[in-house]
Amino acid sequence: MSDITTTLRERARALMEDGTIAAFIGWEAGRFERQTTPLICLDAADTDRLIFDEYCVNTTAKYVRDLKQRGRIGVAVRGCDSRAINRMIEDNQFKREDVYLLGIPCPQMNDRKTGTVLNKCQDCAHRNPVTYDELLGEAMEETAPQDRYARAHLVSGLDRIARQNIFNMAFERCIRCYACRDVCPCCTCRTCFVDQRNVGWLGKQDNLSENRFYGMIRAFHISDRCIECGECERACPMDLPLMAINKKLVEDMNTLFGEYESGMTTDNEDALRSFSKTDLEEFE
Amino acid sequence: MPVVDEKKTTEEEWEPRILAFACNWCTYAGADLAGLNRMKYPANIRLLRVPCSGRVNPQYVLEALQKGCDGVLVCGCHPGDCHYSTGNYYAKRRLMIFKRFLEYVGLEPERFNVKWISASEAGRFRDTVKEFTEGVRKVGPLKESFTLAPSAGDKLFGAHNESEAPASEEGGAA
Ligand code: SF4
Ligand code: SF4
Numbered sequence: 001m002s003d004i005t006t007t008l009r010e011r012a013r014a015l016m017e018d019g020t021i022a023a024f025i026g027w028e029a030g031r032f033e034r035q036t037t038p039l040i041c042l043d044a045a046d047t048d049r050l051i052f053d054e055y056c057v058n059t060t061a062k063y064v065r066d067l068k069q070r071g072r073i074g075v076a077v078r079g080c081d082s083r084a085i086n087r088m089i090e091d092n093q094f095k096r097e098d099v100y101l102l103g104i105p106c107p108q109m110n111d112r113k114t115g116t117v118l119n120k121c122q123d124c125a126h127r128n129p130v131t132y133d134e135l136l137g138e139a140m141e142e143t144a145p146q147d148r149y150a151r152a153h154l155v156s157g158l159d160r161i162a163r164q165n166i167f168n169m170a171f172e173r174c175i176r177c178y179a180c181r182d183v184c185p186c187c188t189c190r191t192c193f194v195d196q197r198n199v200g201w202l203g204k205q206d207n208l209s210e211n212r213f214y215g216m217i218r219a220f221h222i223s224d225r226c227i228e229c230g231e232c233e234r235a236c237p238m239d240l241p242l243m244a245i246n247k248k249l250v251e252d253m254n255t256l257f258g259e260y261e262s263g264m265t266t267d268n269e270d271a272l273r274s275f276s277k278t279d280l281e282e283f284e
Numbered sequence: 285m286p287v288v289d290e291k292k293t294t295e296e297e298w299e300p301r302i303l304a305f306a307c308n309w310c311t312y313a314g315a316d317l318a319g320l321n322r323m324k325y326p327a328n329i330r331l332l333r334v335p336c337s338g339r340v341n342p343q344y345v346l347e348a349l350q351k352g353c354d355g356v357l358v359c360g361c362h363p364g365d366c367h368y369s370t371g372n373y374y375a376k377r378r379l380m381i382f383k384r385f386l387e388y389v390g391l392e393p394e395r396f397n398v399k400w401i402s403a404s405e406a407g408r409f410r411d412t413v414k415e416f417t418e419g420v421r422k423v424g425p426l427k428e429s430f431t432l433a434p435s436a437g438d439k440l441f442g443a444h445n446e447s448e449a450p451a452s453e454e455g456g457a458a
Contacts, residue, residue, distance in 0.1 A: 156388065164390025193343070209350040209430075216389065217343045220382065245388075252384050257377065272381070275373035281363065282380065283398040 004052045007136045012047040022071030027056040034112045059231045078106035080229040082129035083263030084185035090266045103132025105140040120230025152247035173238045174211040180232035186222035223249035224271040227263035300328045300420040303348045304357040305340045309367040311359035313403035325410045326417040338371030342382040355395045355420035362400040394419035
């Protein structure tokens with residue numbers, strides 16, 4: 001791994017020094033063992049702090065949005081990061097030429113506490129970056145999960161009452177920190193619907209219906225664009241089974257409206273942004 | 285569990301409360317025609333006129349269910365007949381997904397439906413309302429577990445019991 005760290009530092013420094021990029025987004029060591037935090041390098045000296053190991057759990061692509069006015073932004077991208085970049089390009093957040101991507105084939109990230117592979121990485125079908133300007137290291141062999149929708153199938157096999165219990169209990173736990181929204185590469189609205197809700201009144205109550213309203217509608221808003229990166233579930237401090245929701249929506253759209261995978265290209269035809277006259281008719 | 289409206293939850297007196305979104309260009313006129321023809325249909329339905337079924341944001345549906353409706357119906361023009369040519373095609377995709385989503389989080393399928401009803405189909409409007417109301421009546425009131433969620437305060441004061449099965453489970457009779 002350390003050789004990736006070395007090349008990453010070298011390349012990031014070179015790109016900063018020759019003026020190709022104005023900032024570089026990567027990771028640095030955190031304050032605790034086996035922990036990293038995202039690092040934004042604003043000058044060449046910062047690049048010596050970059051690291052890459054199997055604890056770089058954060059997907060950093062979303063920081064490009066905050067930095068894009070500085071000029072071209074360099075980003076270290078694994079599979080998920082690169083697909084997030086594609087997604088944001090398709091959503092008109094920035095252009096491909098606004099970013100310079102150093103691709104890193106991903107060794108899969110581990111949970112800091114348990115040392116086992118993160119859920120999101122177990123489910124990942126694209127460890128190699130799908131778009132990049134330079135690839136550091138050798139491309140990996142992909143290890144696609146057996147069942148793309150496994151997290152949804154765990155729940156959809158249960159009966160209605162059980163499902164209701166699961167989700168009621170989950171939404172009741174939600175503390176509405178909005179971490180899931182803030183990390184999601186699809187959640188790029190300047191003003192989120194949930195911040196406009198009953199402004200000045202009791203808009204932000206922490207109860208089951210308000211939490212469910214937030215959770216369900218957020219998931220639905222990004223449903224056809226979700227890149228299935230699992231970052232929302234990883235970021236959630238209350239361990240809500242958010243991927244069980246996202247995977248369900250993605251599965252339905254794939255089965256009803258045709259197979260697709262968001263984030264693989266920048267011209268995906270999103271299921272809810274288009275229609276076909278031959279769609280199944282079940283409301284007749 | 286807090287019982288807010290005694291009358292609404294006691295079984296003999298309970299009447300389903302149903303919200304129907306009706307497209308101005310078809311279903312709303314169809315309902316009007318049903319009225320002109322003196323057709324009888326259950327008074328449980330509240331019509332809410334929208335410019336197009338495509339105007340029905342799925343969040344309105346969830347909001348209605350969480351704030352006291354027992355069922356929600358969305359009605360629009362048949363595919364191909366949309367006044368704005370494509371609104372109902374988008375609505376169809378959106379609501380197909382949303383209906384499955386609602387059922388996934390534990391709502392009975394009877395509580396949400398979509399129907400295409402044109403301006404001349406007064407009879408179809410009547411039948412749809414009847415059928416839908418019967419369906420909702422069968423599954424019973426959508427009780428506090430969904431409509432009036434416990435708040436943080438309840439947790440402190442113990443009003444809410446997590447281990448209890450959601451109330452909408454046993455709403456069979458009436
Ligand atoms: S998996 Fe979560 S964070 Fe990733 S795109 Fe989907 S909703 Fe957003
Ligand atoms: S990250 Fe988890 S706790 Fe925070 S708002 Fe999202 S679902 Fe709720």
